[in-house]
Amino acid sequence: MVSIKSFFRFVARPVTGRGSSYHGIVGQTLRGRYKILRKLGQGGLGQTYLAEDLQMMIVPRPQRVMKQILPEQMNTGARRYFRKEAHALSSLKHSQIPVLYDFFEVEGIPYIVQDFIEGHDLTAEIGHYADVETVDRARCWTEQDVIIFLMDMLGILDYIHTQNIIHRDIKPSNIMRRQSDDVLVLIDFGIVKNTDDSGGSSRSIAFGTKGYMPLEQGLSNAQFNSDVYALGMTAIQAIVGIPPYYLSIEQRLSLLGGAVSPALFTIIRHLVDEDYKERCQSAKIALSLLQPLVLKERSNYRSPSRFASQSTLKPTNPPVSTVKASKPKKNLRASLDDYIRDTIANLYAFAIFVSPPALILFILSPLVFPRSTLLYDVMLYMPDNYSLYYDRGLRKQYTLNDYQGALADYNKVIEIDPKYALAYNARGVLKHDKLNDPRGALADYKKAIELDPKLAQAYYHSAVLKQYKLGDPQGALVNYNKAIELDPKYAEFYSNRGILKEYKFSDLKGALDDYNKAIELDPQYAWAYYARGLLKKDKSKNAQDAIADFRQAAKLYRQQGQAKDLQKALDRLKELGASE
Numbered sequence: 001m002v003s004i005k006s007f008f009r010f011v012a013r014p015v016t017g018r019g020s021s022y023h024g025i026v027g028q029t030l031r032g033r034y035k036i037l038r039k040l041g042q043g044g045l046g047q048t049y050l051a052e053d054l055q056m057m058i059v060p061r062p063q064r065v066m067k068q069i070l071p072e073q074m075n076t077g078a079r080r081y082f083r084k085e086a087h088a089l090s091s092l093k094h095s096q097i098p099v100l101y102d103f104f105e106v107e108g109i110p111y112i113v114q115d116f117i118e119g120h121d122l123t124a125e126i127g128h129y130a131d132v133e134t135v136d137r138a139r140c141w142t143e144q145d146v147i148i149f150l151m152d153m154l155g156i157l158d159y160i161h162t163q164n165i166i167h168r169d170i171k172p173s174n175i176m177r178r179q180s181d182d183v184l185v186l187i188d189f190g191i192v193k194n195t196d197d198s199g200g201s202s203r204s205i206a207f208g209t210k211g212y213m214p215l216e217q218g219l220s221n222a223q224f225n226s227d228v229y230a231l232g233m234t235a236i237q238a239i240v241g242i243p244p245y246y247l248s249i250e251q252r253l254s255l256l257g258g259a260v261s262p263a264l265f266t267i268i269r270h271l272v273d274e275d276y277k278e279r280c281q282s283a284k285i286a287l288s289l290l291q292p293l294v295l296k297e298r299s300n301y302r303s304p305s306r307f308a309s310q311s312t313l314k315p316t317n318p319p320v321s322t323v324k325a326s327k328p329k330k331n332l333r334a335s336l337d338d339y340i341r342d343t344i345a346n347l348y349a350f351a352i353f354v355s356p357p358a359l360i361l362f363i364l365s366p367l368v369f370p371r372s373t374l375l376y377d378v379m380l381y382m383p384d385n386y387s388l389y390y391d392r393g394l395r396k397q398y399t400l401n402d403y404q405g406a407l408a409d410y411n412k413v414i415e416i417d418p419k420y421a422l423a424y425n426a427r428g429v430l431k432h433d434k435l436n437d438p439r440g441a442l443a444d445y446k447k448a449i450e451l452d453p454k455l456a457q458a459y460y461h462s463a464v465l466k467q468y469k470l471g472d473p474q475g476a477l478v479n480y481n482k483a484i485e486l487d488p489k490y491a492e493f494y495s496n497r498g499i500l501k502e503y504k505f506s507d508l509k510g511a512l513d514d515y516n517k518a519i520e521l522d523p524q525y526a527w528a529y530y531a532r533g534l535l536k537k538d539k540s541k542n543a544q545d546a547i548a549d550f551r552q553a554a555k556l557y558r559q560q561g562q563a564k565d566l567q568k569a570l571d572r573l574k575e576l577g578a579s580e
Contacts, residue, residue, distance in 0.1 A: 025049070025068075026038055026039060026049070027523070029054065029524045030051075030066075030106055030111065031102075031104060031106065032054075032559050032560045032561065033053065033054050033055045033102075034051040034052070034053060034054070034064065034066060034102075034113060035051060035052040035054055035522065035524060036049050036050075036051050036066065037049070037050045037051060037052055037063070038050050040065065042070070046067050046068055046069045046070055046082070047067075047068055047070060048065055048066065048067050048068075049065070049066045049068065050063055050064075050065065050066075050116060051063065051064045051065070051066045051113070052064075053101070054524070054560075056398065057398065058398070058429075059457055059460055059461070059490060059492050059493075060456070060457055060487065060490050061490070062116075063116040064101060064113050064114060064115070064116055065098070065113070065114045065115065065116045065117075066111055066112070066113050066114075067082070067085075067111065067112040067114070068109060068110070068111055069082060069109065069110050079110055082103075082110045082112060083103075083110075084189075085112060085188075085189045086100060086103040086112050088165055088189045089112075089114065089189055091163055091165075092159075092160065092163060092165070094156065094159050094160075095183075096152075096155075096156050096183060096184060096185050096186060097156065097159075097160070097185065097186055097189075098114040098115035098117060098185065098187055099114065099115045100112070100113070100114055101113040101114060101115075117176045117178055117185050117187065118178065118179045118180065119176050119177045119178045119179035119180075119185075120176065120177055120179075120305075120308050121172060121173045121174070121175060121176050121177070121187075122172035122173070122175045122176075122177065122184075122234075122238075122304075123172045123173050124307070124308040125141075125172075125177070125238075125304040125305060125307040125308050126141070126172045126234070126237055126238045126241075126304075126307075127139055127140055127237070127238075127240075127241030127242065128237070128241075128242070128243050129241045129242050130242070130246055131242070131246070132242070132255070135240070135241040135242065136241070137241070139241065139307050140238070140239055140240065140241045140259070141238040141239055141304050143239075143259075143260045143261060143264055144301065145238065145303070145304050146235050146238055146239055146260070146264070146268075147264065147290060147293050147294065148301075148303075149184070149235060149238065149304070150231065150235055150286070150290055151287065151290055151294070152183075152184050153170075153175070153184060153186070153231055154228075154231065154283040154284075154286050154287045154290070155283075155287065156184075156186050157170075157227050157228065157231065157283035158282070158283035158284045158287065160186075160227075161224045161227070161282065161283060165189075166222050166223070166224055166226060166227055167186065167189065167227050167230075168208055168213075168217060168222055168226065168227070169188060169208055169209055169212075169230075170186075170212060170227050170230035170231050170234060171209050171212045171230060171234060172234055172237070172238075174186065174187050174188045175187070175234070177303075177305055177308070182303050182305055208222075208226075208230075209230075210245050211233060211243055211244035211245030211246075212229075212230040212233045212234065212244060213226070213230065214226050214229040214230070214274070214276060214279075215274055215276075216276045223276050224281075224282060224283075225276055225279050225280060225281055225282060226276065227283070228271050228279065228280055228282070228283055228286055229271065229272055229273075229276070229279060231271065232268050232271030232272040233252075233272060235268055235271075236252050236255075236256050236268060236272070238304070239255075239256060239259050239260060240252070240255040240256060240259060242255070249272070249274065252272075253265075253269060256268060256269075263292070263293060264293060267286070267289050267290060267293075270286075270289070271286060389409045389410075389412045389413045389416070390409070390410070390413045390420075390422075390423060390426070392409050393405075393406045393407075393409030393410045393413065393426065394406070394426065396409065397426075397430055397434070403430060403434040403435060406430055407427065407430060407431075407435065410423050410426055410427040410430065411427070414427070419451055420451075421447075421448040421449075421451035421452035421455050421458070422448070422452075422455070424444045424445070424447045424448040424451065424458075425444065425445065425448040425455060425457060425458045425461065427444050428440075428441040428442075428443075428444030428445045428448065428458070428461060428462075428465075429441070429461055431444065432461065432464075432465050432469070438465055438469040438470055441461075441465055442462065442465055442466075442470065445458050445459075445461055445462035445465065446462070449462070454486055455486075456482075456483045456486035456487035456490075456493075457483070457487075459479045459480075459482045459483035459486065460479070460480070460483040460490075460492070460493055460496075462479045463475075463476040463477075463478075463479035463480040463483065463496070463497075463500075464476070464496060466479065467496065467499075467500050467504075473500060473504040473505070476500055477497070477500055477501075477505070480493060480496065480497040480500065481497075484497070489521060490521070491517075491518040491519070491521040491522035491525045491528060492518070494514040494515070494517045494518040494521070494528075495514065495515060495518040495525070495527060495528045495531060497514050498510075498511040498512070498513075498514030498515045498518065498528075498531060499511070499531060501514065502535055502539070508535065508539050508540070511535060512532065512535060512540075515528050515531055515532035515535065516532070519532070524556060525556075526552075526553045526556035526557045526560065526562070526565065526569075527553070527565070529549045529550070529552045529553035529556065530549070530550065530553040530565070530568070530569055530572075532549050533545075533546045533547075533548075533549030533550040533553060533569075533572060534546075534572070536549065537550075537572065537575075537576065543576055546572075546576060547573065547576050547578045550569050550572045550573045550576070550578075551569075551573065551578075551580060553565075553569040554566055554569035554570055554573065554580050555580070557569055
């Protein structure tokens with residue numbers, strides 16, 4: 001979470017740095033932290049990239065989405081939309097909205113850094129046929145699909161509306177289905193409207209998408225229930241298979257009436273009334289209308305992700321720190337829990353903070369006090385809400401240095417769900433790195449591997465533990481080999497195996513191959529250059545190549561602000577009679 005102070009610093013004064021050109025930024029590292037891995041896509045105002053967060057001391061490194069303004073849009077209002085999106089996201093804390101990690105400018109180019117949501121958007125599941133004759137009814141959503149969808153999404157809308165934010169662009173392409181748990185995530189807050197307490201009636205520029213955007217929004221008068229209208233249109237499209245811009249309102253309702261029960265038809269009809277004054281006035285009211293239709297039993301239910309073609313799905317095994325700890329599939333009860341949790345959290349806040357200034361401080365606490373866990377603490381009243389315990393544990397461990405607090409949170413996750421492998425892995429890292437409990441760490445890694453034999457990071461951390469703490473080089477080598485077999489794209493896996501080969505097995509060629517591979521995977525990996533330089537200096541007696549490696553290591557250490565490691569590289573250069 002970022003602070004208000006940081007936000008206004010971003011607005012007022014650009015930050016300069018390396019690797020900021022519009023073209024060819026893949027492979028570069030911005031701000032010494034975000035390594036650009038590949039381009040994800042491009043829209044009307046900007047383009048998005050997948051980046052690796054080098055600052056997070058977790059293996060594998062967490063991945064982020066970076067948004068960058070297109071060159072041809074630099075002189076338009078795109079900067080303002082970027083700032084609005086960053087400001088909106090900085091005020092939101094919800095498990096179904098991407099986390100904002102950073103926003104900055106490099107040589108005048110704005111960037112936004114967010115969660116990487118591994119999965120697919122709903123265009124992969126919802127039909128977009130041009131006419132009734134071409135619709136494949138077997139690929140249209142069922143009534144049960146739509147009820148569950150509306151309950152889930154209305155919970156998100158109710159939350160953002162309580163934060164005085166209107167999304168203004170609800171449509172299938174802006175709703176992601178997260179692959180790890182099948183949960184829906186609302187994205188793209190670039191054209192949000194911030195309102196006052198008057199109910200959102202102040203005038204604004206007209207933005208939105210044809211068909212999903214209601215009349216009042218097209219007239220620059222977006223309301224909170226403008227988002228409800230767009231959600232209703234998305235639900236109709238899911239049921240009939242035809243986007244709203246191909247049909248009149250009469251055609252949409254006629255097709256809808258033939259596909260769902262009278263009760264659901266009546267509710268959706270109320271969501272998409274052309275007159276916003278007659279339309280369902282809020283997401284909260286819509287949720288209450290849907291409540292009688294909630295199905296009690298759906299043990300054999302398959303979500304609409306069944307319609308997504310395999311080619312649209314992203315690779316599996318997301319990094320540990322970007323995975324939200326959650327049950328394999330979010331059921332209807334979980335959707336209701338989210339809604340109830342948010343409502344009770346608001347009431348709880350009022351009960352604790354009786355004065356308006358204190359309540360305002362509570363609401364703004366993530367912005368004013370970015371290191372606080374106050375909101376986590378308030379939301380954790382639900383006994384099975386282990387997603388928040390897991391997130392709070394990571395925050396305590398890596399941001400607050402509260403290691404006993406992190407241990408308590410990981411223990412709580414495991415108490416609630418004893419089969420959650422990532423929690424054992426995270427607890428093992430904590431015991432290994434901070435609590436001086438190598439045997440306890442090894443037991444946790446073993447349990448993580450037992451629960452998920454494909455969890456590469458558990459094999460890797462177990463190997464590091466055996467190599468440096470337990471004196472088991474053979475066991476470490478077996479674990480490194482398995483981690484690389486499962487996930488061969490992480491430089492740290494190779495560099496640590498290289499150290500093991502060089503110093504425990506005297507396999508200089510194998511070690512050199514591993515250092516080379518680490519550098520190939522991450523050309524900004526200073527430690528791999530340093531390790532390779534030592535091998536060339538001490539074992540191969542190749543002074544010139546060693547000097548080149550130490551110079552590169554020193555350059556990268558300096559850029560990354562690692563003073564102690566920089567001094568080591570400079571000392572090695574001095575030993576060889578060379579300078580930086």
